[in-house]
Amino acid sequence: MSARAGIVVTGTEVLSGRVADGNGPWLSGRLRELGVDHAFTLIVGDRREDMERALAFLASSGVDVILTSGGLGPTADDVTAEVVGQFQGREMVLDNALEGRIGEILDRYMRRWPGLDREAIRASNRKQAIVPAGATILEPVGTAPGLVVPPSDSRGGPTVVVLPGPPRELQEMWPAATAAEALRAAIASATTYEQRTLRLYGIPESEIAETMRAAEANSPGLEGLEVTTCLRRGEIEVVTRFEPAASAEYAAFEELVRERHADTLFSTDGSTVDEQVAELLRSHAWTIATAESCTGGMLAGRLTDLAGSSEYVAGGLVVYSNEAKTALAGVPAALIERVGAVSTEVAEALADGARAALGAEVGVGITGIAGPGGATPGKPVGLVCFSVAGPDGARLTRSTRLPGGRADVRDRSTTVAMHLVRRLLRGEFDLPAT
């Protein structure tokens, strides 16, 4: 039996979707590293009684540890420390030494914000130094301290780790949390799981369903594998979690997927297409350049997401207008006139223009109709044309109609382009049907 954990993300702004939560997913990854089974994430607004209910639910579900994020700020809607203290049966006390340390941090802030109101600062300072008696204090990264709060002796139940909401503060504070004795004791029973990821591109999810049925028929040991599949930015991701004793069963399962999906399985080691493209460009010692219309710079943004990308990204052109396509990427105005800006011919001219303008070995051209407007007869919203050009006339060009709204079409286009680049770099010019 592995130790189990639940996460409580607080904040009406997260519950209502005004802010996307990155803390739940990030903490989930850290729990996995610790060998702790993550069972639930609850998102609750800044309401005291809803937070209490969330804690009570997780305790009744038998988790050993609860991680909370958010609600440690200076405003009145920030009540996490107090709710957790009460839940764990601990009195709230002012920690004078902590108040002093927070005060020093705030003094530094004041120098950066000369117009600041000292009265506001002092009030928030005091509030953030009132903590549950007996809790381990995690030193502030911003201004808010974190807490590790075990249950009081008379109660039992999970230990609660209270972390701040800003992702950078939460992440920097995490090592101190894992070093706390109270947390280590709570997860003492953790076992280590293995996790493996397979990624496929270019088949529907139902094909994987059939492969899993075949795997179950072949091998009764498959019960030792927790397999989940999902669609993600146009790819299928198959993630398997298992205890080390089941590694032979996993190897058999992976072999079956390799056999049945040789054409579309592109990653068995957890690498993403982004990482593979980076590695391929490095190994060729080639640079890449983009000329983007409908994606408006998103592919260049994606290529430069990875640290060290300056080694192989020369740069790019965002050629939203027809004039820019001609002036910057050298697409003949007559060609646009004849076949239209959204065409495989213009995509090819963009790819060539990107190579030439940036002096790169690989050029990518994207032109399409992201919507909601812009459709013309025969050219519906979602139609996107791609071309990737390499040295010696190497080229892959395709046109496809992508589903979804404007944001989906733009995002999915970057995935299609990444896979075309990957194939060109691997010398695979024989594209599958999709």
Place this chain on the structure above:
Amino acid sequence: MSARAGIVVTGTEVLSGRVADGNGPWLSGRLRELGVDHAFTLIVGDRREDMERALAFLASSGVDVILTSGGLGPTADDVTAEVVGQFQGREMVLDNALEGRIGEILDRYMRRWPGLDREAIRASNRKQAIVPAGATILEPVGTAPGLVVPPSDSRGGPTVVVLPGPPRELQEMWPAATAAEALRAAIASATTYEQRTLRLYGIPESEIAETMRAAEANSPGLEGLEVTTCLRRGEIEVVTRFEPAASAEYAAFEELVRERHADTLFSTDGSTVDEQVAELLRSHAWTIATAESCTGGMLAGRLTDLAGSSEYVAGGLVVYSNEAKTALAGVPAALIERVGAVSTEVAEALADGARAALGAEVGVGITGIAGPGGATPGKPVGLVCFSVAGPDGARLTRSTRLPGGRADVRDRSTTVAMHLVRRLLRGEFDLPAT
């Protein structure tokens, strides 16, 4: 008393953070439109007992309706329909007519995917047509039907609306769900809330805390306002929710924020800086162009997020290498040599180069060190220089050090740039300290 709702998002890929959940936030917005109070979102893996626990928790919390997303696919880990049917005390039955309709959809798929395995298709078809007796069926958008499942007569409790996981399918299915009689009955007590959003840029959250304390002291009616504040991409968002009877209290609160934060309050009507920049460019009938180094196209991508942006976005240059800065944006190599690529001088040359290369009225230059590598003495990771140039020599230039990791620095840089563009377009050349 308003009707209350909970959301259950299923999927180990979402729980573990491999896929960011967009469905919880989207559904939260729809509940708000219906006047339903959204109390909790639970994220659970593809484990039957955890899903049962999540449903039981929400029922015991007294919600009137539960929305689920995901777990309707063809693979064995997709168990939502069955778990919900059992939870509501309803038998699972094969709906022959539905099986036929799903079959027709799959026939269309097969034409698109010529290599498809018909056996896999048929098996998944049948599984997706087995539904709880008495449920309202929501016609498939992809291949999976949704469901509205009221409790069986003997039980009471919340009505459960079962929706597919892919965001596009879920969103297209939503109107059918809200039209279902069983859902309308469950939320009959819904009241309408007003919601207002204020956005500020350039002050710390503690300043807002002090304003709220002042507001509470001034006006005892503030209890009728549910105010939440959060930091978001470098801005502060203050969202207030209230019943229509409290609108005078809200007006007084907004007036107080206007008085105290005139310099930094940039939106009182819910508009984002992105929308304001779009509107300002339209009203000047100007176009904008970018030359980006460390953000690698992300600002151009952000400017083209909005539909209709082709009216005012001319295009952009992604000038990651020094050679590209010189060749495309005309930054003198000698200048880079003298002051370094990360400098306000180069940012200004980039802004000018973007204007010239794209023939735009407004040019934006960004150059900085996103990290983790690239720092030099006096130029730490996070240092980013910005310049915005307009007609007639109008210009705003600044240099700042942004906190966080590579992704934070890049994302935050686009926010700083958007606010500089906004100020230039409004003719505000007197920048506050931050």
